[in-house]
Amino acid sequence: MDPVLHETPGNPIPANHIAGYFEGHGGVRxxxxxxxxxxxIAKGTVVLLHGRxxxxxxxxxxxxxxxxxxxxxxTFDLRGQGLSERLLKDVRHGHVRRFADYERDLDIFLEKxxxxxxxxxxxxxxxxxxxxxxLSSAPRLANRIDRMVLSAPFVGLGGQKLSPRKIFALxxxxxxxxxxGRPLSGDPSNRPFAGNPLTSDPxxxxxxxxAVAAVPGLSVGAPTARWLYEAQKxxxxxxxxxxxxxxxxxxxxxxxxxxxxxxxIDQERMAQQFRAAQLVAIPGARHExxxxxxxxxxxxxxxxxxxxxxxxxxxxxxxxxxxxxxAA
Numbered sequence: 001m002d003p004v005l006h007e008t009p010g011n012p013i014p015a016n017h018i019a020g021y022f023e024g025h026g027g028v029r030x031x032x033x034x035x036x037x038x039x040x041i042a043k044g045t046v047v048l049l050h051g052r053x054x055x056x057x058x059x060x061x062x063x064x065x066x067x068x069x070x071x072x073x074x075t076f077d078l079r080g081q082g083l084s085e086r087l088l089k090d091v092r093h094g095h096v097r098r099f100a101d102y103e104r105d106l107d108i109f110l111e112k113x114x115x116x117x118x119x120x121x122x123x124x125x126x127x128x129x130x131x132x133x134x135l136s137s138a139p140r141l142a143n144r145i146d147r148m149v150l151s152a153p154f155v156g157l158g159g160q161k162l163s164p165r166k167i168f169a170l171x172x173x174x175x176x177x178x179x180x181g182r183p184l185s186g187d188p189s190n191r192p193f194a195g196n197p198l199t200s201d202p203x204x205x206x207x208x209x210x211a212v213a214a215v216p217g218l219s220v221g222a223p224t225a226r227w228l229y230e231a232q233k234x235x236x237x238x239x240x241x242x243x244x245x246x247x248x249x250x251x252x253x254x255x256x257x258x259x260x261x262x263x264x265i266d267q268e269r270m271a272q273q274f275r276a277a278q279l280v281a282i283p284g285a286r287h288e289x290x291x292x293x294x295x296x297x298x299x300x301x302x303x304x305x306x307x308x309x310x311x312x313x314x315x316x317x318x319x320x321x322x323x324x325x326x327a328a
Contacts, residue, residue, distance in 0.1 A: 004083075005033060006057055006215045011207050014064045019056075022076070022112055025104035029085040031056065032076035032113055035063050039070040042119035043309045047110070047145070048075035049130025051154070051288075052094055052227075053189060055082030055218045057211045061204075062290050062301075069305060071123075074114050078129070079105055081220045088181050094220040095181060099230040102133045110144060123308045124249075127151040127290065128262065132231065135238045139246035148251040149304050150277075152259055152287050155235055156266025159197055160185075164232070171229035180226030187221035197260030199286050201293040208291065241273045251277040252307045252316045254300050256285035256292070280320045 004019035019033035033056050036042070046066050048059060055077050063073045077084040079102065080095050087095045096102065114122060124145045126134040131153025134141075138148065157164045167184070174180060189212075193205045212219045223231075237243060251274070255267040264281070271279035280303045282289060285296035292300075299320040306319030 004031060006211070006218075007060075008057075008207070008210045008214050011057065011060050011211060014060055014067060016067075018117075022109065024079055024084075024108055025101050028079045028087070028101075028105070030076050030079060030105060030109075031083045032074070032109065034113065034118060035067055035073045037067045037070050037072055041070075042072050043070040044121040044123055044146070045072040045074055045114060045118040046123045046125050046308065047106075047114060048073055049106070049124065049126035049133055050075070050078055050082070051128030051130055051152075052078075052223065053081055053220050054078075054127070055211075057215075057218065058208055059290070065301060066125075066304075071308070072118050074109070074118050076105075076109055076113075078102060082218055083215075086220075088224075090181075091217075092187065092221040093181065093183055094223040094227055096227050096230055099133075099136070099234045102129075103137045106133060106137055115144075121146040121309065124148040125151070125304065125308075126153065128154045128287070129231070131155075132234055132238065135247070136234050138249055138251075139243070142248050145249055147308055148249050149307060150251060150253045151289050151300065152256055152262050153253065153267065153270075154231065154262055155239060155270045156263045157232070157235075158263040158266075159260045167228060168232045171225040171232065174225035175229045180229065181224050183222035184225050184228065185222045189219050189221050197286055198288040199291045199293070200284075200296070201291065204291045204293075239270055239273075244270070244274045244276075247274065247276050249276060250307075252280055252303055253277050254280045254282060254289055254303060254320075256287060256289050256296070257281055257283045258285060259287045261287040278314065278317055280317050282320070 007013045014035045016036045024030040080087045131150040257264045289300045303316040303320040307316035
């Protein structure tokens with residue numbers, strides 16, 4: 001039987017874990033893993049939500065660090081990516097039928113895996129698309145999730161030749177015309193390190209490339225028109241101040257200031273309307289802050305460690321600033 005998790009040189013699987021598959025919304029098969037801390041009394045469990053075109057192996061380093069802090073980590077590959085079930089015959093296309101399907105998968109994961117098999121209290125750490133899922137789900141998660149950390153949440157679309165408004169119109173027209181399963185752009189997954197918008201760290205960039213080379217099924221290509229349409233509808237909805245007011249979970253929003261995927265200005269604008277959130281800006285960092293160079297990543301990890309499991313958002317901000325000083 002093939003292993004559920006895959007390690008490569010320089011990226012070992014964290015110890016003390018269980019891994020397998022569970023049935024998500026509509027019967028979609030989703031890969032998951034739970035990583036236990038060594039401490040006999042855990043400080044809680046971090047539910048880790050990935051960005052688009054990510055997978056469990058990409059977070060082994062972060063998971064080990066969270067485990068070392070006495071936290072368990074529970075995570076799963078989103079539907080249509082990683083080693084979870086793909087949704088189209090052309091498995092390279094990043095697709096979702098409805099964005100709400102991601103949210104239903106999260107609900108099932110919390111109910112079937114996290115609640116019975118991990119340790120209270122529960123925290124949410126979500127990157128990019130995972131951050132958008134968290135923001136959309138958050139008003140009804142207050143009785144289950146104690147705190148949230150959002151890393152470069154997908155609340156705006158940058159780095160494109162067309163404006164977000166034009167991309168929304170094109171993706172909507174393609175979806176309504178029955179072409180929602182087709183991408184609107186070329187495959188960005190094989191981009192070289194030079195000029196990439198994700199990270200300034202060549203070692204972590206190559207580590208992730210090696211994981212995909214070893215297990216080609218981990219990666220997906222460009223998002224389909226329907227994926228873009230569904231995601232942008234949710235971005236518009238969660239950006240409404242009325243929605244943000246319904247979120248009462250204490251939140252830290254970590255925003256890389258050189259983000260070429262989700263414009264920093266969009267993250268800052270949302271944070272201004274988000275009463276439960278504290279913005280932690282990381283000057284110089286690119287989109288994938290947890291895959292970034294140490295001088296940037298250390299600030300994000302310090303903010304996470306200060307806020308989870310129990311400090312105030314202002315303490316997380318102070319911790320990130322302290323991390324910046326020490327990194328410098």
